[in-house]
Amino acid sequence: MRHLLLSAVLVLPVPAMADPASVLSNAVQGYIQPGFADLATSSAQMATTAEAHCAASDPELRTAFGAAWDDWIEMSHLRFGPTEVDNRAFALGFWPDSRGAIPKTLARLVADGDPAVNDPAEFAQISVAARGFTAMEFLLFDPAFAEDSPYLCDLRQAVAQDIAATTAAISDDWSGAYGAAFLSYGPDSSMRDETESLRALYGAIVTGLEFTKDARLGRPMGTFDRPRPTRAEAWRSGRTVRHIRLSLEGTAALADVLAGEETEVAAGMAAEYDRARLAIDRLQDPVLADVTEPSGWLRAEVVSQTVAGASLGVQNGIGVYYDLSAGFNALDGD
Amino acid sequence: MTSRRAFLSGLVAAGIAPVPGWADAGAPDFLAAGQAVDGSYTLCGLYDTGTIAFRIPLPDRGHAAAAHPIRPEAVAFARRPGTFALVIDCRTGRVPIRLNAPAERHFYGHGAFSADGRLLFTTENAYEEGQGRIGVWDAAEGYRRVGEFASGGVGPHEILRLPGTDTLVVANGGIDTHPDSGRAKLNIPVMEPSLAYLSLDGVILEQHGLRADWHMNSIRHLAARADGTVAAAMQWQGDITAAPPLLLTHRLGETPRFLARDGDDHRQMQGYAGSVAFTGDGTQVAISSPRGGLVQMFDPDTGASTAQIAAQDVCGLAVAEDGVFVTAGTGQLSQLSTPDTVTDLTRHGLAWDNHVVPIASAATRQPLLPNRT
Numbered sequence: 250m251r252h253l254l255l256s257a258v259l260v261l262p263v264p265a266m267a268d269p270a271s272v273l274s275n276a277v278q279g280y281i282q283p284g285f286a287d288l289a290t291s292s293a294q295m296a297t298t299a300e301a302h303c304a305a306s307d308p309e310l311r312t313a314f315g316a317a318w319d320d321w322i323e324m325s326h327l328r329f330g331p332t333e334v335d336n337r338a339f340a341l342g343f344w345p346d347s348r349g350a351i352p353k354t355l356a357r358l359v360a361d362g363d364p365a366v367n368d369p370a371e372f373a374q375i376s377v378a379a380r381g382f383t384a385m386e387f388l389l390f391d392p393a394f395a396e397d398s399p400y401l402c403d404l405r406q407a408v409a410q411d412i413a414a415t416t417a418a419i420s421d422d423w424s425g426a427y428g429a430a431f432l433s434y435g436p437d438s439s440m441r442d443e444t445e446s447l448r449a450l451y452g453a454i455v456t457g458l459e460f461t462k463d464a465r466l467g468r469p470m471g472t473f474d475r476p477r478p479t480r481a482e483a484w485r486s487g488r489t490v491r492h493i494r495l496s497l498e499g500t501a502a503l504a505d506v507l508a509g510e511e512t513e514v515a516a517g518m519a520a521e522y523d524r525a526r527l528a529i530d531r532l533q534d535p536v537l538a539d540v541t542e543p544s545g546w547l548r549a550e551v552v553s554q555t556v557a558g559a560s561l562g563v564q565n566g567i568g569v570y571y572d573l574s575a576g577f578n579a580l581d582g583d
Numbered sequence: 584m585t586s587r588r589a590f591l592s593g594l595v596a597a598g599i600a601p602v603p604g605w606a607d608a609g610a611p612d613f614l615a616a617g618q619a620v621d622g623s624y625t626l627c628g629l630y631d632t633g634t635i636a637f638r639i640p641l642p643d644r645g646h647a648a649a650a651h652p653i654r655p656e657a658v659a660f661a662r663r664p665g666t667f668a669l670v671i672d673c674r675t676g677r678v679p680i681r682l683n684a685p686a687e688r689h690f691y692g693h694g695a696f697s698a699d700g701r702l703l704f705t706t707e708n709a710y711e712e713g714q715g716r717i718g719v720w721d722a723a724e725g726y727r728r729v730g731e732f733a734s735g736g737v738g739p740h741e742i743l744r745l746p747g748t749d750t751l752v753v754a755n756g757g758i759d760t761h762p763d764s765g766r767a768k769l770n771i772p773v774m775e776p777s778l779a780y781l782s783l784d785g786v787i788l789e790q791h792g793l794r795a796d797w798h799m800n801s802i803r804h805l806a807a808r809a810d811g812t813v814a815a816a817m818q819w820q821g822d823i824t825a826a827p828p829l830l831l832t833h834r835l836g837e838t839p840r841f842l843a844r845d846g847d848d849h850r851q852m853q854g855y856a857g858s859v860a861f862t863g864d865g866t867q868v869a870i871s872s873p874r875g876g877l878v879q880m881f882d883p884d885t886g887a888s889t890a891q892i893a894a895q896d897v898c899g900l901a902v903a904e905d906g907v908f909v910t911a912g913t914g915q916l917s918q919l920s921t922p923d924t925v926t927d928l929t930r931h932g933l934a935w936d937n938h939v940v941p942i943a944s945a946a947t948r949q950p951l952l953p954n955r956t
Contacts, residue, residue, distance in 0.1 A: 330822065333822055339771065345763070345767055346769075347710075348761070436846060436850070439824045441851075460767070464767055576873060576895065576912035576913065576934075577936070578912040578934075578936070579874045579912065582874070582898070582937060583662060583692065583857075
């Protein structure tokens with residue numbers, strides 16, 4: 250039966266199918282490698298800036314920090330391979346932090362005057378709660394850590410340097426051995442076949458959108474009767490909605506690359522993403538503090554629904570096109 | 584003075600009480616939760632032929648159930664972080680009692696009864712502390728909450744009672760979650776799963792962690808054989824190319840044994856085992872991977888791999904008289920007989936959720952030892 254179908258296809262003038270191999274190499278070379286290279290560059294820039302500008306309120310440090318965090322949020326849905334080695338993704342962003350581990354750990358470092366800040370290798374071993382962009386946000390924007398003591402200065406420099414080292418390692422892996430293995434298939438490679446590579450990227454998009462919906466939107470929204478605005482991501486630095494937008498755009502760009510030359514697939518997904526963009530444009534509060542009002546909560550709810558729509562669009566788009574649509578249990582086990 | 588409860592259980596033991604038991608006709612063989620085409624959630628009683636005995640609407644997604652050892656009654660649990668559980672009369676499918684998790688607790692989706700059926704034990708998250716708890720409910724008094732104790736770890740998932748004993752075994756998955764961030768995993772870098780044996784009053788009798796480089800292998804689901812052999816299925820949280828074995832077997836007082844097929848076969852499980860079950864004769868143990876669309880079978884006594892069977896979106900496994908009863912997200916119900924024969928029973932317009940739980944069989948059909956006399 251299968252042979253019959255194949256020969257039938259061979260004699261018909263079929264339109265060119267997106268070639269998974271070239272789509273995948275475009276994704277790695279045109280999207281993943283440059284994205285992580287940008288992140289490594291902006292992170293190194295932040296570390297350099299922190300050397301000369303380590304005050305919490307320093308505008309140059311805050312700008313460099315914002316640029317690097319932007320680059321991470323845009324790529325943060327790629328939670329497999331190099332980002333998972335040594336828990337690098339957790340070391341870049343420890344969120345949600347439901348029990349307040351970040352301020353507790355930072356406060357302990359400060360109280361002890363922990364010398365790990367003077368040794369990058371040692372600093373890389375401390376709790377992930379005190380590392381990464383989420384810790385840096387506390388050190389730049391939380392009044393409890395606003396002091397410009399020499400120790401806090403050292404701590405900001407140590408966190409910035411640690412972020413630079415982590416992002417450089419991710420970028421190096423993707424430009425080197427891991428990126429090559431991702432595109433060469435076999436039982437001994439990190440990917441068994443092209444479908445497995447496609448599935449990894451597709452899964453990253455779907456789970457990335459789900460995280461934006463459930464955590465970035467769901468946490469501050471809480472329930473209609475009990476919204477929780479201080480559970481929003483990055484509210485201290487005023488970046489909550491910015492992260493929602495950046496994470497959405499990060500997955501949109503990858504979905505578009507994976508659609509290859511299948512313009513119909515790409516257009517179907519883009520239409521859903523456009524709905525989400527429009528809903529985000531209508532948000533009025535950059536940190537979603539207005540979820541405490543019915544109208545603000547409902548605006549966030551619309552975003553949540555359109556992000557779910559974007560996810561469905563991707564599932565019905567590249568998921569169906571490459572036959573990646575996972576089953577009820579496969580996609581969401583327990 | 585004889586308490587009312589002791590009096591009643593005395594009657595049950597004497598076999599003269601007018602209390603219905605599992606032997607009464609009509610009770611199905613299995614319970615499984617699922618999602619209907621219209622998106623609504625349901626819990627079904629199933630006969631081993633694949634026929635649906637009853638359907639109960641669920642307010643939210645279900646997960647697994649615990650069968651009462653004497654009465655034809657089961658408790659079905661919400662999927663984590665759910666806070667409800669339903670007591671079901673398995674002859675009729677009626678729901679006489681609803682359990683609600685106490686404040687600052689949610690269910691993980693599994694539970695087990697004491698041998699006399701008096702107490703129900705439920706795995707729960709004390710989420711403000713990030714610690715696992717075992718909730719205790721008095722089944723003889725309308726499932727009143729009577730207490731709780733520590734599970735011996737974080738994220739306790741499945742709990743079982745060792746057959747013929749009052750020893751509980753708990754899979755402490757190790758993963759910390761908090762309902763205000765949904766199902767997001769909060770502690771992967773430092774997670775420490777364990778297999779813990781506890782008495783009914785919460786004393787830890789024995790506990791096994793994993794070696795340091797396997798600490799991200801979440802111990803989640805359990806099956807037990809009549810001789811006390813426990814099989815535990817695991818879910819790897821690291822890179823799938825580095826996935827360690829996803830199945831362990833263990834007996835009290837011994838060292839855990841880890842089981843996996845070689846190379847690419849193991850790889851195809853995608854680092855994820857969703858359910859585990861012994862075969863009815865106890866000679867084999869099966870794990871399922873919905874991500875890999877595979878069931879793998881092993882000899883629990885030698886560790887040898889015996890079979891690998893492909894089945895799309897397969898997840899639920901339950902001990903059955905002749906092998907293992909299998910459910911899948913495609914709606915398919917199958918019977919798996921040793922060594923590797925799959926008989927398709929029927930396909931329903933329901934996506935079967937993670938687990939299928941043996942019920943009518945619970946009192947009489949524990950998996951046996953080979954040549955057991």
